[in-house]
Amino acid sequence: MKKHIFNAGPSLLADEVYASAAKAIMDFNDSGISILSISHRTPDFDAVMSEADALFRELLHIPDNYKIIYLGGGASTYFYEIPANFLGKKAAYINTGVWSKKAIKEAKRYGEVEVIASSEDKNFNYIPKGFTIPEDADYLHITSNNTIYGTEYHEDLDSPIPVIADMSSNILSRPIDVTKYAMIYGGAQKNLAPAGVAFAIIREDMVDRVVRDLPTMMQFKTHMENNSMFNTPPVFPIFVLKETLKWLKSIGGVEEIYRRNQEKAQLLYDEIDRNPLFRGTVEKDSRSLMNICFVMAEGYEDLAPEFMAYTKEQGIVGIKGHRLVGGFRASCYNALPKESVEVLVKCMQDFAVKYAK
Numbered sequence: 001m002k003k004h005i006f007n008a009g010p011s012l013l014a015d016e017v018y019a020s021a022a023k024a025i026m027d028f029n030d031s032g033i034s035i036l037s038i039s040h041r042t043p044d045f046d047a048v049m050s051e052a053d054a055l056f057r058e059l060l061h062i063p064d065n066y067k068i069i070y071l072g073g074g075a076s077t078y079f080y081e082i083p084a085n086f087l088g089k090k091a092a093y094i095n096t097g098v099w100s101k102k103a104i105k106e107a108k109r110y111g112e113v114e115v116i117a118s119s120e121d122k123n124f125n126y127i128p129k130g131f132t133i134p135e136d137a138d139y140l141h142i143t144s145n146n147t148i149y150g151t152e153y154h155e156d157l158d159s160p161i162p163v164i165a166d167m168s169s170n171i172l173s174r175p176i177d178v179t180k181y182a183m184i185y186g187g188a189q190k191n192l193a194p195a196g197v198a199f200a201i202i203r204e205d206m207v208d209r210v211v212r213d214l215p216t217m218m219q220f221k222t223h224m225e226n227n228s229m230f231n232t233p234p235v236f237p238i239f240v241l242k243e244t245l246k247w248l249k250s251i252g253g254v255e256e257i258y259r260r261n262q263e264k265a266q267l268l269y270d271e272i273d274r275n276p277l278f279r280g281t282v283e284k285d286s287r288s289l290m291n292i293c294f295v296m297a298e299g300y301e302d303l304a305p306e307f308m309a310y311t312k313e314q315g316i317v318g319i320k321g322h323r324l325v326g327g328f329r330a331s332c333y334n335a336l337p338k339e340s341v342e343v344l345v346k347c348m349q350d351f352a353v354k355y356a357k
């Protein structure tokens with residue numbers, strides 16, 4: 001039976017990407033050697049790195065004065081490396097949930113953290129607005145999409161200080177103005193690759209803002225100057241990332257995927273709003289295109305386990321909500337086909353026919 005994979009991450013990738021990853025594991029570039037067994041210092045892998053770089057730049061319109069790096073360690077490594085590199089006296093953070101909080105916790109090891117806005121008062125079900133960004137902070141950190149709660153910034157912020165954004169769960173899902181950010185980073189295991197690689201897009205002049213001497217591996221400069229080849233990079237995840245970028249370009253790039261993501265999200269949000277059995281958990285103007293959270297409506301709470309079992313029978317995987325929110329979370333990342341959302345919507349409609357009072 002066809003599976004509909006709504007996992008929050010690691011998540012699904014495009015079928016074409018699975019096929020080329022499988023081929024490369026058996027025989028990379030018709031070399032007779034698996035991608036898992038090549039040296040990262042071969043011309044063939046250099047070509048993978050260069051192609052990934054060129055595609056990332058083309059798809060996201062990344063200007064020449066930014067460097068793209070790939071490291072192991074996940075987005076969580078950046079939570080401490082960012083303040084280690086850039087936090088001298090004070091940094092500003094916006095708290096939109098668990099991942100922001102983890103970033104804040106690490107930043108506090110290095111200096112003062114001013115939390116300039118938070119949505120904690122309503123269990124992080126909205127993106128704060130109307131805050132003032134302090135000009136005397138070294139940078140502002142935001143989480144552009146909040147995977148657990150299903151909230152997302154819908155615009156790039158104007159800021160007098162460098163903006164650093166964790167885009168783990170919405171990178172390449174919508175057009176952004178890269179020039180509004182000093183640094184964009186994230187784990188690649190949602191929209192780009194299998195787990196094992198984290199990316200960062202860093203404006204070159206940020207290197208001049210480094211505030212302390214650090215171990216070589218912790219300095220962003222090391223990886224920017226060595227094209228992520230200072231040590232052994234995550235070879236296979238980077239190869240798959242490159243294949244995902246190729247696939248994205250082949251279907252029409254970020255503009256086309258944004259159109260598809262909007263279409264999928266609208267289908268599901270419309271059903272949540274229309275169907276008396278379900279209720280969305282996020283304020284409408286903060287809704288994420290990537291992670292769509294909903295619960296059973298009042299009076300129907302007891303039906304949750306049965307709904308879960310029913311969706312499973314239809315091949316749906318991964319819609320259990322995070323324990324901090326409960327209910328359901330449908331992660332509709334780039335590679336999720338519209339058909340999968342239609343199957344979920346049909347399950348909701350079937351339930352309404354059977355149970356609506």
Ligand SMILES: Cc1ncc(COP(=O)(O)O)c(C=O)c1O
Binds near residue numbers: 074076077146147167
């Ligand atoms: C928004 C966001 N930031 C950071 C992380 C942590 O990423 P990693 O597990 O790669 O450290 C996650 C993981 O789901 C996430 O969703």
